[in-house]
Ligand code: MN
């Protein structure tokens with residue numbers, strides 16, 4: 001008895017050791033592989049700051065790997081490699097396998113939208129000879145983090161004449177940037193007494209965009225801004241109504257740390273899972289089973305709408321696969337499985353009070369599996385079954401994936417959701433798997449390169465097994 005107990009103790013110690021020292025005993029060449037994978041990721045991050053840009057990059061990567069465009073209703077042949085572009089906002093990359101579809105489809109689903117500041121429909125105004133754009137924040141932001149940082153403007157404008165104009169200002173070295181101002185400390189005594197939640201208001205997040213007047217007219221600065229936009233993009237003030245313009249941090253992804261072990265950048269949530277989900281499907285493009293990478297929009301605001309994960313498109317596509325390749329639709333759904341690829345809150349030693357360490361994800365300790373997410377009493381989670389978690393866990397262990405499990409913070413503190421439940425609702429086994437992030441939803445988030453690389457390994461292993 002005693003002997004067995006001590007063996008179990010040893011196992012526990014080993015697991016704890018692994019958690020504390022995730023990558024100490026990694027194989028030769030591992031660090032090089034991690035570093036080189038992160039280089040590709042940083043480029044992706046810089047070129048995909050909005051969901052539309054991420055879709056574009058996803059299509060580029062898929063096309064280079066031999067995938068071709070599929071539109072609903074097109075013929076799908078076994079062995080074919082396709083992508084479905086949903087309104088330039090969400091993307092489905094899939095391999096139609098030669099094996100029976102009733103074996104199930106393996107799905108990796110990440111989201112490609114990130115918190116940001118969207119422009120309102122009537123955004124442009126002038127105050128005291130300065131021109132501003134009014135914003136409406138998108139997703140869960142901490143407002144104080146978005147002032148006094150350089151911001152770039154990204155998006156599209158659907159002009160009155162029907163032209164669609166793409167806008168990116170603030171990313172090239174020579175580009176101007178934009179900013180939301182804040183009080184100087186000398187005059188901030190009253191503001192400093194307010195709570196963080198109350199000190200900054202949504203209506204106060206107005207983007208400073210210029211100050212030079214055009215002539216002697218009324219609102220000459222506003223007019224000058226319109227003149228510049230018209231000269232560059234041919235747009236007029238009313239075109240803002242049919243536009244999607246967002247202010248995002250005008251920063252590039254950078255290595256962080258003397259050892260370059262971290263990447264600091266905007267939008268790791270959830271491109272740090274989207275990128276590995278793409279590279280995993282490309283690596284398995286000759287899969288005999290049908291595999292799918294979903295890049296969804298609108299996760300940050302509840303996965304609603306035509307580009308969100310609650311849209312029927314995923315099951316419509318599965319139905320089309322059944323029509324073309326054969327298979328009972330309901331059986332195919334029931335035998336399919338999914339990794340909901342989303343980030344987790346990395347344990348931050350600066351804020352130990354909000355974490356329960358035993359059940360938190362640690363940086364550099366591998367990809368994180370979350371059996372359930374939700375808030376407080378597991379509200380709004382699909383809670384993966386013990387059997388499904390067991391299956392994934394064995395798969396990872398057999399294939400050398402370094403992984404850990406975690407919840408998002410202490411039980412009563414808060415919580416969060418992912419797309420997992422929306423996929424599970426279709427009768428598809430789903431569990432959350434992703435990368436731990438520090439400063440999640442901040443303009444500059446931090447991830448560890450080791451964890452990013454393990455995410456790729458995890459998704460690729462899932463596609464293979
Ligand atoms: Mn996310």
Ligand code: MN
Nearest residue numbers: 115269300441
């Ligand atoms: Mn998020």
